[in-house]
Amino acid sequence: MVKSRREATSTPQDDWAALSPFERAAQFRELPHGKAEDFFRELSPADQADLLAHLPLAERRIWARTLPLDDAADCIQASPGSLREELLGYLDEPARREVVALLAYAEDEAGGLMDPGYARLRPEMRIDEAIAYLRRQAAERVGMLYYAYVLDAQRRLIGVISVRELLAAPAGKTVAEVMRTDVVRVSEHADQEDVARLLARHDLVAIPVVDAEDRVMGIVAVDDILDVVREEATEDIQRLGGTQPLADPYLRTSLPLMIARRGSWLGALFIGEMLTASAMGRYEDDIARSVVLALFVPLIISSGGNSGSQATTLVIRAMALGEVRPRHWWKVLSRETLCGLALGLVLGGVGLARILAWQGVFGSYGDQAPQLAAIVAMSLVGIVLWGTVSGAMLPFALRSAGMDPASASAPLVATVVDVTGIVIYFTVARAVLGGVAG
Amino acid sequence: MVKSRREATSTPQDDWAALSPFERAAQFRELPHGKAEDFFRELSPADQADLLAHLPLAERRIWARTLPLDDAADCIQASPGSLREELLGYLDEPARREVVALLAYAEDEAGGLMDPGYARLRPEMRIDEAIAYLRRQAAERVGMLYYAYVLDAQRRLIGVISVRELLAAPAGKTVAEVMRTDVVRVSEHADQEDVARLLARHDLVAIPVVDAEDRVMGIVAVDDILDVVREEATEDIQRLGGTQPLADPYLRTSLPLMIARRGSWLGALFIGEMLTASAMGRYEDDIARSVVLALFVPLIISSGGNSGSQATTLVIRAMALGEVRPRHWWKVLSRETLCGLALGLVLGGVGLARILAWQGVFGSYGDQAPQLAAIVAMSLVGIVLWGTVSGAMLPFALRSAGMDPASASAPLVATVVDVTGIVIYFTVARAVLGGVAG
Numbered sequence: 001m002v003k004s005r006r007e008a009t010s011t012p013q014d015d016w017a018a019l020s021p022f023e024r025a026a027q028f029r030e031l032p033h034g035k036a037e038d039f040f041r042e043l044s045p046a047d048q049a050d051l052l053a054h055l056p057l058a059e060r061r062i063w064a065r066t067l068p069l070d071d072a073a074d075c076i077q078a079s080p081g082s083l084r085e086e087l088l089g090y091l092d093e094p095a096r097r098e099v100v101a102l103l104a105y106a107e108d109e110a111g112g113l114m115d116p117g118y119a120r121l122r123p124e125m126r127i128d129e130a131i132a133y134l135r136r137q138a139a140e141r142v143g144m145l146y147y148a149y150v151l152d153a154q155r156r157l158i159g160v161i162s163v164r165e166l167l168a169a170p171a172g173k174t175v176a177e178v179m180r181t182d183v184v185r186v187s188e189h190a191d192q193e194d195v196a197r198l199l200a201r202h203d204l205v206a207i208p209v210v211d212a213e214d215r216v217m218g219i220v221a222v223d224d225i226l227d228v229v230r231e232e233a234t235e236d237i238q239r240l241g242g243t244q245p246l247a248d249p250y251l252r253t254s255l256p257l258m259i260a261r262r263g264s265w266l267g268a269l270f271i272g273e274m275l276t277a278s279a280m281g282r283y284e285d286d287i288a289r290s291v292v293l294a295l296f297v298p299l300i301i302s303s304g305g306n307s308g309s310q311a312t313t314l315v316i317r318a319m320a321l322g323e324v325r326p327r328h329w330w331k332v333l334s335r336e337t338l339c340g341l342a343l344g345l346v347l348g349g350v351g352l353a354r355i356l357a358w359q360g361v362f363g364s365y366g367d368q369a370p371q372l373a374a375i376v377a378m379s380l381v382g383i384v385l386w387g388t389v390s391g392a393m394l395p396f397a398l399r400s401a402g403m404d405p406a407s408a409s410a411p412l413v414a415t416v417v418d419v420t421g422i423v424i425y426f427t428v429a430r431a432v433l434g435g436v437a438g
Numbered sequence: 439m440v441k442s443r444r445e446a447t448s449t450p451q452d453d454w455a456a457l458s459p460f461e462r463a464a465q466f467r468e469l470p471h472g473k474a475e476d477f478f479r480e481l482s483p484a485d486q487a488d489l490l491a492h493l494p495l496a497e498r499r500i501w502a503r504t505l506p507l508d509d510a511a512d513c514i515q516a517s518p519g520s521l522r523e524e525l526l527g528y529l530d531e532p533a534r535r536e537v538v539a540l541l542a543y544a545e546d547e548a549g550g551l552m553d554p555g556y557a558r559l560r561p562e563m564r565i566d567e568a569i570a571y572l573r574r575q576a577a578e579r580v581g582m583l584y585y586a587y588v589l590d591a592q593r594r595l596i597g598v599i600s601v602r603e604l605l606a607a608p609a610g611k612t613v614a615e616v617m618r619t620d621v622v623r624v625s626e627h628a629d630q631e632d633v634a635r636l637l638a639r640h641d642l643v644a645i646p647v648v649d650a651e652d653r654v655m656g657i658v659a660v661d662d663i664l665d666v667v668r669e670e671a672t673e674d675i676q677r678l679g680g681t682q683p684l685a686d687p688y689l690r691t692s693l694p695l696m697i698a699r700r701g702s703w704l705g706a707l708f709i710g711e712m713l714t715a716s717a718m719g720r721y722e723d724d725i726a727r728s729v730v731l732a733l734f735v736p737l738i739i740s741s742g743g744n745s746g747s748q749a750t751t752l753v754i755r756a757m758a759l760g761e762v763r764p765r766h767w768w769k770v771l772s773r774e775t776l777c778g779l780a781l782g783l784v785l786g787g788v789g790l791a792r793i794l795a796w797q798g799v800f801g802s803y804g805d806q807a808p809q810l811a812a813i814v815a816m817s818l819v820g821i822v823l824w825g826t827v828s829g830a831m832l833p834f835a836l837r838s839a840g841m842d843p844a845s846a847s848a849p850l851v852a853t854v855v856d857v858t859g860i861v862i863y864f865t866v867a868r869a870v871l872g873g874v875a876g
Contacts, residue, residue, distance in 0.1 A: 042640060131569075131605075138606035145602035146584055146643070163601055164583035167569075168576035200668060202480060203661045205584070205643065222660045223641045226667060230638060233671035234755055240678060241751025241848060242744055250756035251766065255773060259780045262748050266822075269744050270785050274792055276736035281802065287729050294725050294732040298714035298856055301736055302743075306680055306707050306849040310700050313679025317672050318688035328689065335693065342697045347708050354712055364719065384704075410679060410848050411744040418736055 025054035037066060044227075045074035046248065053083055064090040068143055070115040070218075073102035110195050111188035113228070114209045114218030117141045119148040123158060123176035127169045134166070144221045146205045150179050155215045157183055157208055185210045188217055192228045197322050199225050235406070236320055240313060242269065242411035265409070272415040276301075279419055283426040286433075292365050293429055296376050301421040303347055304383035305414030308391030311336055312413045315395045316406050329396045333389065340388030344381035352377040368433070375432050379425040386424065387417040463492035475504060482665075483512035484686065491521055502528040506581055508553040508656075511540035548633050549626035551666070552647045552656030555579045557586040561596060561614035565607045572604070582659045584643045588617050594652045595621055623648050626655055630666045635760050637663050673844070674758055678751060680707065680849035703847070710853040714739075717857055721864040724871075730803050731867055734814050739859040741785055742821035743852030746829030749774055750851045753833045754844050767834045771827065778826030782819035790815040806871070813870050817863040824862065825855040 019027065028051060031039060040048065040063055048067070052060050052075070064087045067075060076087050076099065088096055098116055105111030119142045121130050130148070138145055148166060150159035159179030161169075169178045185208045186195050199207055199222050206219045235245040244261040246253045253261075280287075280297070287294045315332060318324035324332060352373050359369035391413045395405035457465065466489060469477060478486065478501055486505070490498050490513070502525045505513060514525050514537065526534055536554055543549030557580045559568050568586070576583055586604060588597035597617030599607075607616045623646045624633050637645055637660050644659045673683040682699040684691045691699075718725075718735070725732045753770060756762035762770060790811050797807035829851045833843035 135605045138602045142602060144643070145600070145605070162583070164576045164580060167573045167583070196664075199661070200664050205582070205659075205661055221643075222664060223637070223643055226634075226638050226660060226664055229664060229667050229671070230759065233667070233675070234759065237671070237675055237678065237751060237755045240675065241748050243748045243752060246752070249759070249761040250752055251761060251769065251773075255776060258773075259777055262745075262777065263781055263784055266741070266744055266748065266781055267784060267788065270737075270741055270788060273737045273740045276740070277733050277792075280733040280736065284729055284733065287725070287732055291722055291726045291729070291732075294729075294735070295715050295718040295722065297732070297735060298718065298739055298860065299708075299711045302711045302714070302739075302849075302852065302856055303704070303708055305740075305743075305852070306704055306711075307700075309849055310679050310681045310704065313675060314681060314684070314688055317675045321668065321672065321687070323687040323689060331689065335689075335696075338693060339697055339700065343701055343704055346701055346705060350705065350708060354715075411740075411747055414740065414743070414852075418740055422736065 021050055021054045025051060029055070029059070040066065041071070045071065045078040048075040049079040049083070052079070052087070060087075061090045068115065069095060069098050069117070070102060070113070070143075070224075073099045073112075074107075077103060077107060105188065108192045108228075109188070110186045110190040110192070110209045110220055111217065113192060113195065113220045113224055114188075115143045115221065115224075116218040117143040118206075118208070118216065118219040119145055120216070121148045121150050121161070121175050123150050123152070123174065123179065125175045126171070127166065127173050127175065127178070128171040130166060130175050134163070144206055144219065144223075146221075147208075147219075149183075149208055149216055149219075150175055151216065154213075157185060157210055157214055157216050159183065160208075183208065185214075186220070187212075192225070193232060193320070195220055196225045196229050196232070200229075232320070236316065239404075239406045240316065240409050242266070242409040265411070269411050269415050272412075273418065275419045276422055279422040283422070283429075286426055286429060290368060290372075290429075290433065292368065292372060293375075293426070296372075297422065297425065299351070300376065300379055300383055300425050301418045303380055304387035304417040304421040305410075306387075307340065307343055307384045308387035308413040308417045309410035311340070311388045311391035312394055312410060315392050319395060319399070319405050326396060326399055329393070332392055332396070336388050336392040337385070340385040341381070343388065344384035347384055348377040348380040351380050371432050375425070375429045378432075379421075379428040382424050382428070383417070383421045386420060387413070390416060390420075459488055459492045462489060467493070467497070478504065479509070483509070483516040486513040487517040487521070490517070490525070498525075499528045506553065507533060507536050507555070508540060508551070508581075508662075511537045511550075512545075515541060515545060543626065546630045546666075547626070548624045548628040548630065548645075548647045548658055549655065551630060551633065551658045551662055552626075553581045553659065553662075554656040555581040556644075556646070556654065556657040557583055558654070559586045559588050559599070559613050561588050561590070561612065561617065563613045564609070565604065565611050565613065565616070566609040568604060568613050572601070582644055582657065582661075584659075585657075587621075587646055587654055587657075588613055589654065592651075593654070595623060595646055595648055595654050597621060598646075621646065623652075624658070625650075630663070631670060631758070633658055634663045634667050634670070638667075670758070674754065677842075677844045678754065678847050680704070680847040703849070707849050707853050710850075711856065713857045714860055717860040721860070721867075724864055724867060728806060728810075728867075728871065730806065730810060731813075731864070734810075735860065735863065737789070738814065738817055738821060738863050739856045740852075741818055742825035742855040742859040743848075744825075745778065745781055745822045746825035746851035746855045747848035749778070749826045749829035750832055751848060753830050757833060757837070757843050764834060764837055767831070770830055770834070774826050774830040775823070778823040779819070781826065782822035785822055786815040786818040789818050809870050813863070813867045816870075817859075817866040820862050820866070821855070821859045824858060825851070828854060828858075 052063060076084050079087060091099060119134055119137050134148060145163060147160050147162050149157055152158050159181050160183045161179045184198055184202050188209050188211055206221045208216045209218050209220060211217055238245045242265050244265060246261055355373040355376055358364045365372050394413060398407055399405045490501060514522050517525060529537060557572055557575050572586060583601060585598050585600050587595055590596050597619050598621045599617045622636055622640050626647050626649055644657045646654045647656050647658060649655055676683045680703050682703060684699060793811040793814060796802045803810050832851060836845055837843045
């Protein structure tokens with residue numbers, strides 16, 4: 001059960017997404033064995049599970065045993081309940097025990113991502129002894145070999161040395177003399193996003209996962225984290241776009257599931273947007289008196305929605321990257337207030353110019369053109385400022401309520417801002433037109 | 439100039455973002471040298487350049503020489519023109535030549551990301567000779583050591599072997615006997631997103647970069663790609679949110695630049711949205727006759743915008759991940775047509791129920807309530823379908839026009855759909871009310 005990483009292969013998986021599970025199984029069974037093995041290992045756990053479910057029993061057993069332990073655990077996790085016990089049954093006893101231990105971790109924590117096969121050294125070893133010891137480990141149980149971790153007699157992590165450093169070190173020195181002692185490590189229950197941040201920040205190729213006693217349980221390698229980073233970004237993007245994240249690639253998500261995922265959010269937003277009709281209803285008489293007021297409602301509320309969606313997007317991404325933390329809320333608030341004010345003044349100015357120009361050229365807005373221009377310009381400043389500030393603060397509010405800040409999708413912000421935008425616009429209108437309409 | 443990857447350190451850079459360049463330089467100069475070196479290397483190229491610019495000359499020289507060649511090239515690229523020549527001058531002659539060669543590549547192509555220090559072997563070497571040869575290379579010029587590449591007499595790439603496989607192989611075999619020959623490689627001008635996709639798909643830790651004659655120029659390691667993947671996702675997210683991408687972290691972007699980046703898009707969208715006022719103007723008489731029509735405009739157009747933003751977000755992300763390709767446009771169009779129709783029917787049904795319920799309970803909409811309910815329901819079906827389909831197709835259209843599909847931001851789609859949504863809504867209204875209003 002040695003884990004060997006993908007060194008090569010160039011099987012194109014391009015069209016795989018478009019095939020039915022049965023076509024996939026049939027194509028897979030036609031591959032020559034060497035290709036098939038690489039191909040199988042490179043599939044995502046969900047694809048592996050799906051493929052296994054559509055293979056004959058005898059082949060299923062062979063392929064289940066091919067996977068390294070951490071990948072086997074992921075594949076079993078991705079399998080339907082009925083297949084899980086069967087797949088576990090194909091493993092030999094020690095492998096099954098390790099896989100069952102891995103299955104106990106949540107999928108998105110360090111323990112659920114780690115590979116238990118890592119290289120270890122003792123601090124008192126001489127470099128040439130250490131290399132010889134590493135050669136034995138490489139042949140037996142080590143998966144990714146980039147660092148060797150130095151453990152004390154209680155298996156606690158005391159140092160690290162990269163294979164390059166080990167190979168480059170003079171044969172007569174000891175491991176303790178050349179190892180680094182300030183090792184970045186993560187707890188077995190660390191969230192995968194934190195693991196990704198640590199790997200990226202420290203340019204690490206792998207990070208050791210330790211238990212409460214600082215004993216190394218396994219390592220998380222950067223290539224596994226690369227998938228995590230792509231998946232997390234995909235989820236954030238889908239949430240920002242106002243969809244519940246899809247677990248599968250776009251073309252592989254069934255149409256009913258797609259409609260359910262999108263419909264749930266779209267329906268919720270729609271119910272929220274209904275408040276715009278109620279809000280507009282409160283100003284029905286104002287519209288009846290000055291129909292021209294209604295013409296600018298879409299422009300006004302969409303400007304608030306767009307500025308809110310900018311602000312929320314920037315803040316959510318900065319939070320996901322760890323650039324902005326909850327304690328920065330005050331800094332963000334003051335920046336966004338200035339930014340929103342500046343943007344509002346620009347749009348308000350353009351809006352003012354537009355109305356006065358149309359009035360000058362076409363006489364579009366009758367006697368009330370100056371008042372209308374003032375109403376549009378002033379409410380644009382207010383609404384863009386409000387949209388920007390509320391868009392920027394919503395992720396902080398969600399986070400402090402214990403929710404994922406990325407749920408503050410652009411459409412959600414737009415909905416909030418639309419309703420309040422209508423109130424702002426007509427309040428300004430009443431104030432300006434008060435004398436005229438009364 | 440040996441490249442040693444970050445094995446450790448846990449200096450918190452958390453507050454670095456909030457400091458001024460002068461405070462950063464002062465804090466940096468107080469670090470003990472060992473910590474300072476790790477800290478410096480872990481900074482982004484832009485941060486390194488910024489820090490160097492604020493250090494005294496003598497220290498600048500020391501730190502410029504500390505960097506591995508590929509990182510030195512990135513740092514010099516990120517420096518202002520005045521500093522570039524100076525920094526190049528600090529390197530010794532062979533290093534300067536390599537850095538100048540790296541600077542000739544675009545920042546976002548494989549050549550611009552690669553590290554020229556990779557491990558090489560000859561196919562006829564015995565395994566124990568190969569290990570001894572690798573130890574010499576490790577001490578001299580190799581950066582990331584995970585794979586050793588096997589080159590023929592013309593320095594062309596003919597195989598690869600991981601260090602783990604090499605250490606695990608029997609001493610008497612030859613490299614040619616244990617190497618893999620189907621090596622995944624990229625051209626020096628490959629786009630960084632393609633490099634990221636290949637690394638992720640094949641679970642590789644590094645990928646060799648070759649020239650037109652298949653000679654290895656260097657390697658791109660996955661930890662460098664991790665940064666690329668995070669940056670690309672950030673850019674896509676910012677574009678989707680309707681902002682020109684920011685080059686720096688949120689809190690480090692100056693307020694004027696932030697306003698410029700956001701204002702340019704916001705202004706463009708605003709000018710687009712002005713068409714809504716013109717569109718509404720065409721229906722001023724209809725609104726004057728039935729003010730109640732105006733009340734539902736925000737609900738109607740935001741539903742189109744939200745469904746369009748969902749569709750465009752899903753398609754753009756699927757394109758970025760390589761799941762959806764240009765030739766899939768027909769498949770996407772048919773899926774989105776069905777999806778848009780289903781979502782439109784759901785929202786139309788809810789809208790119908792809402793109006794009839796309000797009418798039943800409050801009598802809000804007078805005699806025309808049944809017609810109004812029909813107008814809202816029918817136009818919701820049309821607008822959600824239209825929003826979904828145009829949101830899904832816009833990225834394909836942009837791509838076939840040679841633009842980045844991710845420029846189809848959610849606010850852009852919303853703007854397009856808002857204008858057409860108004861036309862659809864009032865056209866339906868005229869058709870339904872024709873008899874009544876005439």
